[in-house]
Amino acid sequence: MIAAMAELKDRLQTDLTTAMKARDDVRTRTLRSVLTAISNEEVSGEAARELRDEDVVRLITREAKKRREAAEAFEGNGRAEQAAAERAEGDVLADYLPAPLSDDELRDLVAAVIDETGAEGPKAMGQVMKQVTPRAGGRADGSRIAAEVKRQLTA
Structure with missing residues (x-):
């Protein structure tokens, strides 16, 4: 069961090895950073645990959001x-991320939740x-x- 829980982590480790052999510095640096963050997350807290794919x-x-925000900050300071x-x-x-929800998918998901909860x-x-x-699942x-x-609740 634990092996099934860490498929994405295993893929990251395999891809890191491939990137190192290919001398792909950007991919190697990025994957090392993510795997370090995963290890830190696994050992933090009360008890050590292995992270599930979710x-x-x-x-x-x-991590992707941090990169996006850093890029914007660097761009704003003239550090292209x-x-x-x-x-x-x-x-x-x-x-390594699931495909983002389209605007239509997001609209339908929000509408379904509003119908279910009766929110007004x-x-x-x-x-x-x-x-x-949670239903969006990081997408x-x-x-x-x-x-x-906000758009649907104020419409």
């Missing part, structure tokens, strides 16, 4: 070379977000989900 996807999503490096790492991470008005936004976010950014929930 946890690894969540962690990769968080560092911004490009961050974007390149973000592109590597994107290979902007005050119900938190209630709807709490239901939509939509929180700000994108929030914008759609």
Whole structure:
């Protein structure tokens, strides 16, 4: 059962070896960083545990967001070379994330949750977000989900 839990982690480790052999510095650096973050996550907290694929996807999503924000910050400060490096790492991470929800899929998901919960008005936004976010499964950014929930609740 544990072997099935870590398929994505195993793929990351295999891909790291391949990247090292190919002397792909960006991919090697990025995968090492992610695998280190996974190891840190596994040993943090009360008891050591192995992360499931959903946890690894969540962690990769968080790492990708850090790269995106860093690239924007570098770009804003006129450091195009560092911004490009961050974007390149973000592109590597994107290979390990599920395909993002389309606008139509997100709209339908939010509408379904609003129907199920009977939510009405902007005050119900938190209630709807709490239901939509896990169902999106890391396939939509929180700000994108929030914008759609707000749009539907105020329409």
